[in-house]
Amino acid sequence: MCHAVLRKGQVIACSFVLVLVAILSAAPARADVAAWMVVDARDGTVLEQYSATRPWHPASLTKMMTAYVVFRKIEQGELTLSSPVVVSAAAHELPPSKMGFKVGTQVSLHDALMMLMVKSANDIAASIAHSVAGSEDAFVQLMNGEARRLGMSQTTFVNPHGLPDERQVTSARDMALMGMALWNHFPQYHDYLNKPAIRFGKRTMKSGIAEFLLRVPGASGIKTGYICDSGFNVVVTATRKGRTLLAVVLGSASELERNAFARRLIETGFKRHRGPSIADLNTAGSLPLPEPRYCQRNKQPDAQQLVDRFGEKRVNAPLLAYAKTDQPAPAGLSVFKDNKRIDWTLVHEQLMGPRLAALQPYEVHVGKPASAIAQLLVPGAEVPLPMPKPFKASPVAVPADVPVPPRKQSYLRHPDPFVRDGVNGHNASLLFAGEAQPRVQLVDRDAGSPPIEKHFFGGPGGLYKSEREPTRIN
Numbered sequence: 001m002c003h004a005v006l007r008k009g010q011v012i013a014c015s016f017v018l019v020l021v022a023i024l025s026a027a028p029a030r031a032d033v034a035a036w037m038v039v040d041a042r043d044g045t046v047l048e049q050y051s052a053t054r055p056w057h058p059a060s061l062t063k064m065m066t067a068y069v070v071f072r073k074i075e076q077g078e079l080t081l082s083s084p085v086v087v088s089a090a091a092h093e094l095p096p097s098k099m100g101f102k103v104g105t106q107v108s109l110h111d112a113l114m115m116l117m118v119k120s121a122n123d124i125a126a127s128i129a130h131s132v133a134g135s136e137d138a139f140v141q142l143m144n145g146e147a148r149r150l151g152m153s154q155t156t157f158v159n160p161h162g163l164p165d166e167r168q169v170t171s172a173r174d175m176a177l178m179g180m181a182l183w184n185h186f187p188q189y190h191d192y193l194n195k196p197a198i199r200f201g202k203r204t205m206k207s208g209i210a211e212f213l214l215r216v217p218g219a220s221g222i223k224t225g226y227i228c229d230s231g232f233n234v235v236v237t238a239t240r241k242g243r244t245l246l247a248v249v250l251g252s253a254s255e256l257e258r259n260a261f262a263r264r265l266i267e268t269g270f271k272r273h274r275g276p277s278i279a280d281l282n283t284a285g286s287l288p289l290p291e292p293r294y295c296q297r298n299k300q301p302d303a304q305q306l307v308d309r310f311g312e313k314r315v316n317a318p319l320l321a322y323a324k325t326d327q328p329a330p331a332g333l334s335v336f337k338d339n340k341r342i343d344w345t346l347v348h349e350q351l352m353g354p355r356l357a358a359l360q361p362y363e364v365h366v367g368k369p370a371s372a373i374a375q376l377l378v379p380g381a382e383v384p385l386p387m388p389k390p391f392k393a394s395p396v397a398v399p400a401d402v403p404v405p406p407r408k409q410s411y412l413r414h415p416d417p418f419v420r421d422g423v424n425g426h427n428a429s430l431l432f433a434g435e436a437q438p439r440v441q442l443v444d445r446d447a448g449s450p451p452i453e454k455h456f457f458g459g460p461g462g463l464y465k466s467e468r469e470p471t472r473i474n
Contacts, residue, residue, distance in 0.1 A: 033050075033249060033250075033251055033252050033253075033257070033261055034051065034054065034056060034231065034250050034251025034290065035050060035051040035052060035054045035056060035171070035172040035248075035249075035250040035251060036048070036049065036050050036051075036052075036172060036247070036248060036249045036250065036261065036265060037049035037050070037052040037172045037173065037176055037247070037248050037265075038245055038246065038247040038248075038265040038266065038268065038269040039176050039180070039245070039246050039247075039269075039278055040243070040244075040245060040246075040269075041179070041180050041183050041184065041237060041244040041245060041246040042184070042243070042244065043277070044176075044177075044180060044277055044278035044279060045273075045274065045275050045276075045277060045278075046275045046276050046277065046278055046281075047245070047268070047269040047272040047275050048265060048268055048269060048272070049172070051172070051287065052171065052172040052173045052176075052248075052281060053154065053171050053172075053173050053281055053282070053283050053285060053287070054171060054172070054250075054287040055154060055169045055170070055171055055287065055288070055289050056169065056170060056171060056172070056230060056233075056250045056251065056289070056290065057162075057164070057166075057168060057169060057170075057227060057229050057230035057289070057290070058155075058162055058168065058169075058170040058175065058225055058230070058233065059162045059225030059226050059227040059230045059233050060097075060120045060122075060161065060162040060223065060224060060225035060226065060227075060233075061162065061170070061175055061178075061223055061224075061225040061233050061234075061235060062125075062157060062159070062160065062161060062162030062168065062225070063116050063117065063120060063125055063160070063161065063162060063223060063225075064175075064178050064179065064182055064222065064223050064235065065143045065146060065147065065157060065160075065178060066116060066125050066128060066129070066139075066143065066160045066161070067113060067116060067117060067182065067189075067192065068146060068178070068181060068182050068185075068186075069132070069139065069142050069143055069146055070109065070113065070128060070132060071182075071185070071186045071189055072146065073132060075186075079109060079132065080109070081108065081109050081110040081113075082108055082109065082110070083108070083109040083131075084106045084107070084108065084109070084131070085106065085107050085108070085109055085112040085124070085127050085128055085131045086104065086105070086106050086127060086130070086131055087101045087102065087103055087104060087105040087106075087107075087123060087124075087127045088103065088126065088127055088130045089103050090126060090130070090136070091122075091123040091124070091125075091126035091127040091130065092123060094122040094123050094126055094161065094163065095122065095163065096122070097119060097120045097121055097122060098121050098122050098123040098124070099115055099119065099121045099123055099124055099200070100123070101123065101366065105366055106366065106367060107124075107364075107365070107366050107367070108365075109128075111364040111365055111366070112124050112127065112128055113128075113189075113192045114192060114195065114198050114362055114364050115198065115364060116128065117192045117193060117195070117207075117222075117223060118195045118196075118197065118198045118205065118207045118362070119198055119205045119207075120207075120208065120223075120224065120225075122161040122162075122163060125160045125161035125162075126159075126160060126161060128160065129160040136159065136160060139160055140157055140158060140159065140160065143157040143160065144156065144157050147174070147178075150177050150178065150181050151177055151279075152170070152174040152177050152178060153174070153283055154169070154170060154171040154173065154174050154283055155169065155170040155171070155174040155178075156168065156169055156170075162225055162227065163227065164227050164228075164229055166229075166289070166292075169289065171283075172248040172249075172250050173278060173281050173283065175233075175235055175248045175250070176235075176246060176248050176278060177278065178235070179221075179222055179235045179237065179246045179248070180246060182222065183221070183222070183237060183244065183246065190220065190221065193220070193221035193222045193223070193237075194213060194219075194220045194221045194222075195207065195213075195361075195362045196209075196210035196211075196213045196214055196359055196360075196361075197210055197359055197360075197361035197362070198361055198362050198363070198364050199361035199362070199363045199364070200363075200364050200365075200366075204361045205361075206359070207224070208224030208226075208234070208255060209221075209222075209223075209224055209234060209236060209259065209262075210359065211259060211348055211352055212234075212236060212259045212262060212263065212352060214355050214356060214357050214358075214359060215348065215349075215352040215353045215354065215355055215356060216236075216238055216263050216266060216352055216353060217238070217240060217353070217356065218238040218239045218240040219236065219237070219238045219266075220237045220238060220239050220244070221235075221236065221237045222235045222236060222237055222246075223235050224255075224258070226255075228293050228294060228295040228296065229290060229292055229293065229294050229295075230250070230251065230290070230294060230295075231250070231251040231252055231253060231290070231294050231295055232249075232251075232252040232253065232254060232255055232257070232258040233248075233249065233250045233251070233252070233258070234247075234248070234249050234252075234258050234259070234262050235247070235248050236262045236266065238266045238270075240270060243270075245266055245269040245270060247262050247265035247266050247269065249261050249262050249265065251290065251294065253295075253298060253300050253301055254300045254301060256301075256303070256306055256347070256351060257300075257301055257306060257310075259351065259352060260306055260310035260351040260352065261310070263310075263351065263352050263353075264310060303335045303342050303344075303347045304334070304335050304336075306347070306351060307333060307335050307346075307347060307350045307351065310350075310351050311333060311350035311351065333346065333350060335347050335350075
């Protein structure tokens with residue numbers, strides 16, 4: 001039977017249910033960025049933030065710590081950029097994003113770092129872990145040790161690449177600390193963070209922030225991340241007049257939204273100079289992790305909706321301004337050409353500005369560097385001795401007492417950063433200790449917030465509500 005029983009025999013007819021489902025399914029896409037913050041990378045001054053201490057899955061932002069551990073090992077004299085990295089059998093079996101090299105392939109640590117940070121290659125991340133520490137387990141211990149040393153109290157790593165694991169968690173606050181450490185402690189390695197693309201043979205592989213790097217004035221790094229359980233994450237930096245800002249965006253609905261929102265954070269941050277310190281963030285609380293398959297919670301915003309909200313006409317709008325009116329978003333420029341196809345050049349220019357530089361991929365190679373080959377040569381021999389066969393790493397051991405943060409019970413309870421009401425008001429005391437009236441307005445929601453209900457799915461004033469007909473990116 002096609003009906004739903006409520007109570008005392010009341011029923012809703014099947015036709016009514018189907019109509020209701022159709023209405024909800026047709027609702028326009030809605031912004032759902034889970035957490036963000038922008039800080040001064042020099043001293044950690046918080047210039048804007050929302051839910052910065054909410055636990056979240058880092059996805060490939062994990063690779064920032066993988067690189068940081070390597071840089072520390074180089075600093076301590078245990079590695080050089082010429083050290084060989086061998087693709088192990090365990091690494092070879094990992095899913096994309098990956099380089100796809102055969103088991104036993106060797107690359108220099110220098111090239112491996114480029115593949116790690118630009119291509120976001122999971123197989124290279126695991127191979128670095130095996131080659132540097134002997135096993136993934138041992139390398140993860142190094143990662144968590146560095147996280148504790150840096151004050152990343154909300155972060156637990158269980159792998160070096162960021163592939164799905166419910167125990168692998170972080171927060172926008174901790175990713176800001178990670179980015180600041182990577183940027184400030186190792187300025188000599190910034191070139192690993194700011195390349196828009198690499199080339200291997202005839203293949204050109206673009207970074208997820210390639211357009212951000214090529215279009216946003218002063219853009220200088222760092223890393224993207226995506227798994228379905230996290231949505232689209234990013235940590236970016238931009239330097240202007242000697243001042244570097246770092247922005248973190250977690251849980252975006254698409255790559256375009258992620259980059260547009262990050263650009264908005266950077267532009268907002270450069271207009272501000274004072275705020276509380278990231279060190280004062282109160283990490284106590286019970287905000288939940290996203291539900292599994294977070295990426296399927298809502299329709300992705302289309303190109304026109306993104307331009308309406310993040311285009312040049314809206315570049316000066318405050319980040320939370322969308323909740324101040326029930327009117328549809330002001331229309332931006334039409335993204336369609338005369339032939340009714342989407343003008344992607346216009347879309348990118350509206351969201352991130354015109355290209356300021358040409359795409360110049362950095363060329364990477366396989367094979368050991370000459371110095372490493374020389375160490376393997378037997379006097380009088382013409383070819384190097386073969387390397388030992390790669391081993392398969394054992395499963396990563398994680399302490400039994402590592403807690404798994406609670407998950408949300410309903411998508412309708414998802415905190416909406418663009419709604420300001422009695423619960424979701426500016427509340428500095430929730431996040432900052434000792435800051436009675438901070439200059440920066442801070443907002444957060446706790447796990448007990450009431451449901452947003454119908455307004456969550458593109459209700460009046462929704463971030464992507466538009467009078468235009470919806471379009472699809474693909």
